[in-house]
Amino acid sequence: MSAKTLGMQCRECGKEYPLAPVHVCELCFGPLEVKLNWELIEKRVTRESIAAGPPSMWRYWDLLPVEGPPTVGKNVGWTPLVKAERLGRELGLNNLYVKNDAVNHPTLSFKDRVVAVALTKAREFGYDTVACASTGNLANSVAAHAAEGGFRSYIFIPADLEQGKVVGTLIYGTNVLAVSGCYDEVNRLCAEAGDRYGWGFVNINLRPFYGDGSKTYGYEIAEQLGWRAPDHVIVPCAGGSLISKIYKGLKELERLGLLDGPVNTRMYAAQATGCSPITTAIKTEAAVFRPQRPNTIARSIAIGNPADGYTAIETVRKSGGWAEDVTDEEVVEGIRLLARTEGIFTETAGGVTVSVTKKLAEQGRFGKDDVVVIAITGNGLKTQEAVMGRVGHTIPIEPNLNSLEAALKTEKLLATSS
Amino acid sequence: MSAKTLGMQCRECGKEYPLAPVHVCELCFGPLEVKLNWELIEKRVTRESIAAGPPSMWRYWDLLPVEGPPTVGKNVGWTPLVKAERLGRELGLNNLYVKNDAVNHPTLSFKDRVVAVALTKAREFGYDTVACASTGNLANSVAAHAAEGGFRSYIFIPADLEQGKVVGTLIYGTNVLAVSGCYDEVNRLCAEAGDRYGWGFVNINLRPFYGDGSKTYGYEIAEQLGWRAPDHVIVPCAGGSLISKIYKGLKELERLGLLDGPVNTRMYAAQATGCSPITTAIKTEAAVFRPQRPNTIARSIAIGNPADGYTAIETVRKSGGWAEDVTDEEVVEGIRLLARTEGIFTETAGGVTVSVTKKLAEQGRFGKDDVVVIAITGNGLKTQEAVMGRVGHTIPIEPNLNSLEAALKTEKLLATSS
Numbered sequence: 001m002s003a004k005t006l007g008m009q010c011r012e013c014g015k016e017y018p019l020a021p022v023h024v025c026e027l028c029f030g031p032l033e034v035k036l037n038w039e040l041i042e043k044r045v046t047r048e049s050i051a052a053g054p055p056s057m058w059r060y061w062d063l064l065p066v067e068g069p070p071t072v073g074k075n076v077g078w079t080p081l082v083k084a085e086r087l088g089r090e091l092g093l094n095n096l097y098v099k100n101d102a103v104n105h106p107t108l109s110f111k112d113r114v115v116a117v118a119l120t121k122a123r124e125f126g127y128d129t130v131a132c133a134s135t136g137n138l139a140n141s142v143a144a145h146a147a148e149g150g151f152r153s154y155i156f157i158p159a160d161l162e163q164g165k166v167v168g169t170l171i172y173g174t175n176v177l178a179v180s181g182c183y184d185e186v187n188r189l190c191a192e193a194g195d196r197y198g199w200g201f202v203n204i205n206l207r208p209f210y211g212d213g214s215k216t217y218g219y220e221i222a223e224q225l226g227w228r229a230p231d232h233v234i235v236p237c238a239g240g241s242l243i244s245k246i247y248k249g250l251k252e253l254e255r256l257g258l259l260d261g262p263v264n265t266r267m268y269a270a271q272a273t274g275c276s277p278i279t280t281a282i283k284t285e286a287a288v289f290r291p292q293r294p295n296t297i298a299r300s301i302a303i304g305n306p307a308d309g310y311t312a313i314e315t316v317r318k319s320g321g322w323a324e325d326v327t328d329e330e331v332v333e334g335i336r337l338l339a340r341t342e343g344i345f346t347e348t349a350g351g352v353t354v355s356v357t358k359k360l361a362e363q364g365r366f367g368k369d370d371v372v373v374i375a376i377t378g379n380g381l382k383t384q385e386a387v388m389g390r391v392g393h394t395i396p397i398e399p400n401l402n403s404l405e406a407a408l409k410t411e412k413l414l415a416t417s418s
Numbered sequence: 419m420s421a422k423t424l425g426m427q428c429r430e431c432g433k434e435y436p437l438a439p440v441h442v443c444e445l446c447f448g449p450l451e452v453k454l455n456w457e458l459i460e461k462r463v464t465r466e467s468i469a470a471g472p473p474s475m476w477r478y479w480d481l482l483p484v485e486g487p488p489t490v491g492k493n494v495g496w497t498p499l500v501k502a503e504r505l506g507r508e509l510g511l512n513n514l515y516v517k518n519d520a521v522n523h524p525t526l527s528f529k530d531r532v533v534a535v536a537l538t539k540a541r542e543f544g545y546d547t548v549a550c551a552s553t554g555n556l557a558n559s560v561a562a563h564a565a566e567g568g569f570r571s572y573i574f575i576p577a578d579l580e581q582g583k584v585v586g587t588l589i590y591g592t593n594v595l596a597v598s599g600c601y602d603e604v605n606r607l608c609a610e611a612g613d614r615y616g617w618g619f620v621n622i623n624l625r626p627f628y629g630d631g632s633k634t635y636g637y638e639i640a641e642q643l644g645w646r647a648p649d650h651v652i653v654p655c656a657g658g659s660l661i662s663k664i665y666k667g668l669k670e671l672e673r674l675g676l677l678d679g680p681v682n683t684r685m686y687a688a689q690a691t692g693c694s695p696i697t698t699a700i701k702t703e704a705a706v707f708r709p710q711r712p713n714t715i716a717r718s719i720a721i722g723n724p725a726d727g728y729t730a731i732e733t734v735r736k737s738g739g740w741a742e743d744v745t746d747e748e749v750v751e752g753i754r755l756l757a758r759t760e761g762i763f764t765e766t767a768g769g770v771t772v773s774v775t776k777k778l779a780e781q782g783r784f785g786k787d788d789v790v791v792i793a794i795t796g797n798g799l800k801t802q803e804a805v806m807g808r809v810g811h812t813i814p815i816e817p818n819l820n821s822l823e824a825a826l827k828t829e830k831l832l833a834t835s836s
Contacts, residue, residue: 055473055496072761075500078473080493080523086568105498105521106762108799144761150504152832159814164582167802170809173758175831177822178812185817192819340591343490343562344524381526381799384585391588394596396577399603401610404595413593414570 002040005065008032008208011311021125021200023207031308034065034208038255045256047227054078056105057113057216063252064216065209066120072149073116075105077216081224084374086341087354091361095371097230098338099221101378102346107144107168108379109137109347110217110242115145117213118202127200128152133190134203135183135238135300136165137378142202143172154199156186162299164382182294184305203239207307211241218249221373222259229254229263231370232321234357236349236377237269237278238301240312246375247315266321268365269312270356272296272348273325275304278312282323289313297328297386298348300378322365330355332390335380345380353377420458423483426450426626429729439543439618441625449726452483452626456673463674465645472496474523475531475634481670482634483627484538490567491534493523495634499642502792504759505772509779513789515648516756517639519796520764525562525586526797527555527765528635528660533563535631536620545618546570551608552621553601553656553718554583555765555796560620561590572617574604580717582800600712602723621657625725629659636667639791640677647672647681649788650739652775654767654795655687655696656719658730664793665733684739686783687730688774690714690766691743693722696730700741707731715746715804716766718796740783748773750808753798763798771795 008017012030023032045062053059057077058070080100088096101110115138122130131154132142139155146153155169159178169176179186194204202210222229229250235243247267254263271279274296281289289309294302306312316323326334331348334355339345346354357374366372380387395411397403426435430448441450463480471477475495476488498518506514519528533556540548549572550560557573564571573587577596587594597604612622620628640647647668653661665685672681689697692714699707707727712720724730734741744752749766752773757763764772775792784790798805813829815821 056498075498075518080474082493086566100493100523103521103523103526105518108521108526108797144757144763146761147758148504148761157812159812163806164799164802166812167806167809168763168799170812171754171757171763171798171805172761173754173810173832175829176810176812177825178814179817180814181817189817189819189822193822196819336589336591339562339589340565343564343566343590345562345586345589379526379799380589381582381586381797384582387589388581388585391585392591392594394575394577394584394588394594396596396598399597399599399607401607401614404607404611407595411593414591 002037003067004037004040004062005067006035006037009035021205023205031311032208034212036065042256047258050223057116060216060219063219064117065212066117067124070116070120071123072119072145073112076112076116077104078220079104081221082342082344084342087338090337090341091358092368093361093366093372094369097371097373098342098344098376099217099373100344100376101217102344102350102376102380107140108382109141110214110377111137111141113216114210114213115141115202118206118210119145119149119151121209122200122206123149125200129154129199130202131190131199132156132202133183133187135302136161136382137300138203139165139169143169143174146174147172156190158183158186162383162385164384168382183303211245214242214245215249215252217242217375218246219253222250222253225371227258228260229265230373231264232266232268232366232372233375234268234270234353234360235375236301236353237271237312238303238306240278240306240308243267243269244308244311244315247319265319267316267319268321268356268360269316269323270353271301271325272298272331272352273327275302276325277304278306278309279323279325281313282316298331298352300347301349301352322360324356324359326352326355326359332387335387336391344376346376347378347380347383348386349378350376420455421485422455422458422480423485424453424455427453439623441623449729450626452630454483460674465676468641475534478634478637481637482535483630484535485542488534488538489541490537490563491530494530494534495522496638497522499639500760500762502760505756508755508759509776510786511779511784511790512787515789515791516760516762516794517635517791518762518794519635520762520768520794520798525558526800527559528632528795529555529559531634532628532631533559533620536624536628537563537567537569539627540618540624541567543618547572547617548620549608549617550574550620551601551605553720554579554800555718556621557583557587561587561592564592565590574608576601576604580801580803582802586800601721629663632660632663633667633670635660635793636664637671640668640671643789645676646678647683648791649682650684650686650784650790651793652686652688652771652778653793654719654771655689655730656721656724658696658724658726661685661687662726662729662733665737683737685734685737686739686774686778687734687741688771689719689743690716690749690770691745693720694743695722696724696727697741697743699731700734716749716770718765719767719770740778742774742777744770744773744777750805753805754809762794764794765796765798765801766804767796768794
């Protein structure tokens with residue numbers, strides 16, 4: 001049987017390389033991508049072949065850069081696409097959806113998708129040790145999947161990460177290196193370490209494989225909409241990979257003839273104002289983005305020098321989308337808005353995305369019947385600090401009816417869930 | 419079209435009642451159950467009709483006590499049944515599975531199942547206000563689904579609940595009554611309040627409907643095993659409802675002729691030693707259970723006077739199962755064991771269930787090739803306090819290679835993920 005993956009290719013200059021754990025072009029320093037064997041894939045993939053697959057991201061195995069079956073993360077993905085009726089009413093949108101990776105198996109973020117591919121590929125390459133630089137969600141996911149797969153693991157995080165993300169990494173029995181510095185410093189250290197040690201760094205030397213895991217987020221949206229592409233997708237941007245991979249996923253389904261109608265999807269980048277290199281470049285129509293020193297409560301997307309920033313900007317532009325960023329205050333408001341209208345508790349990155357969606361809706365960027373998808377990529381239990389003290393308070397009572405009666409009379413109660 | 423639900427019936431004396439939000443028999447004070455229209459259901463349900471349903475618990479709509487389509491919680495359930503290879507090796511079990519409701523949509527516990535049914539039914543009964551007594555997971559779920567459905571809500575919790583469960587309730591914009599007392603006092607207050615106010619108390623007057631939501635946990639296990647019942651299921655016990663409903667679910671599939679082979683499943687009750695009325699009764703072969711004053715870190719299952727304790731005990735006995743309980747130290751060990759072998763981070767109740775499974779395996783209660791299912795019903799991010807300070811520590815380094823090198827040489831590193 002021929003291989004699904006033919007080799008690597010530079011996204012900028014097109015130079016080809018043999019299949020290997022490499023991520024940067026030697027000629028032009030552009031990012032490398034995996035070159036898939038489309039001749040083979042086109043023969044094999046149909047709507048039916050996908051639907052007959054498992055209820056996980058591995059239903060798209062034919063389109064992922066691995067040769068064997070998944071060896072870790074077999075249950076990742078196929079998360080709900082939620083029709084957001086009540087939030088839609090607040091935003092004046094009749095066809096609003098939330099793609100909810102806040103319940104992704106096993107570590108409650110979209111990072112489980114990229115890690116499942118990266119570690120399955122790491123095993124194919126023969127690695128016994130894996131590592132990553134992370135703002136938290138990736139740390140959780142690499143640690144969990146390394147445990148599941150029996151890999152040794154090293155997780156590099158900024159020392160000031162939220163408690164939930166630290167405990168939710170250590171629990172898996174991994175080595176956590178807490179680096180005194182911001183994510184960009186952590187990432188630079190890891191790039192150097194990647195050259196020195198024989199480790200599979202999921203978001204460095206394994207990055208081309210890792211990135212392709214995000215395509216499944218796009219595939220799922222289209223399949224769950226009944227094999228059609230949405231009109232608009234709003235995506236939180238950190239390193240800038242996810243937004244372009246969702247778009248790539250949609251375009252691949254179009255290429256395979258699996259969709260009803262063309263992909264006219266507009267992609268929107270969402271960032272926190274305190275770390276907005278990508279959205280600033282788009283809004284100011286700058287040719288390049290300027291790295292920033294992050295200062296926001298949305299730490300999971302606080303990457304001042306995004307590895308795939310250029311590609312993210314290009315994706316937004318060529319799709320006809322736009323970008324917005326929001327203050328930390330608006331981040332918390334976004335988290336609360338999604339919770340009180342849809343019963344979904346997302347982390348700070350999700351608060352960014354919801355508030356950016358609101359802003360874009362107010363700017364009139366969506367038709368009221370357009371299909372709009374908000375990418376919710378992580379769970380609110382991981383960033384409780386951000387909302388603590390800003391979610392109201394409990395009403396203390398004694399365990400008797402008189403005490404309850406008194407509270408019901410005197411307390412300011414919420415008449416409805418809003 | 420005839421109704422799916424014919425009325426209510428006392429589980430003890432058999433007295434019948436019309437369909438209504440009532441839960442206690444007037445004659446004998448036994449618990450009421452919903453009487454389904456089996457004549458209708460038998461005509462309609464096949465493996466194919468279920469498989470053609472949505473990837474949620476609502477694929478079993480025909481078997482649930484509601485008449486209309488789900489109006490809240492449409493995306494609940496159909497969580498992964500994980501083949502636990504590495505944990506299986508540690509326990510000497512070749513066919514060990516974890517049914518993982520720690521990633522249930524939307525609030526990461528099996529309670530989303532019961533609440534989806536209870537609130538869909540609450541709407542059918544015409545309630546605009548819902549309420550519950552909760553040890554945490556139910557609080558999260560009722561608050562989230564009330565928000566999604568636009569219900570007013572009142573959530574009663576013991577005042578000393580874990581922070582994650584309080585924030586993860588308030589975020590949805592609900593009224594949280596923090597009662598100074600243990601769960602059993604909270605529950606007594608709610609029983610009184612249920613009579614006074616016209617609220618739909620999901621685990622009081624709506625309890626018969628609520629309870630049937632748990633059947634889907636059993637249905638899914640069997641369907642995911644390829645339409646067969648497992649040999650053993652280990653279930654954490656709090657109020658005692660879940661264990662009997664899983665068994666009921668399996669028996670219903672057998673009755674409908676949907677399974678390969680009979681249901682010879684043995685059911686095992688798991689509790690923390692600090693609150694073990696159910697397991698103590700089983701282990702001492704007592705006729706009745708003695709209420710206890712809870713004292714355990716496993717607060718989500720710390721119910722000293724379980725509403726369905728008798729039924730739980732009866733289910734274990736008639737299925738040929740057994741029971742065990744574990745210390746708080748073992749609870750933490752159980753959480754860590756599941757995390758480091760399978761990459762799944764569960765809450766304290768899950769730590770109980772894993773450690774009880776280990777104990778039962780050591781007692782030789784399972785054949786090494788038997789199909790054993792551990793019920794993981796909630797997420798570890800909700801009970802971080804329980805493991806904090808007991809999961810190792812991060813290794814502080816500066817953002818340069820020399821500092822990393824020094825740490826790699828001097829720190830005691832984990833050689834593998836175990």
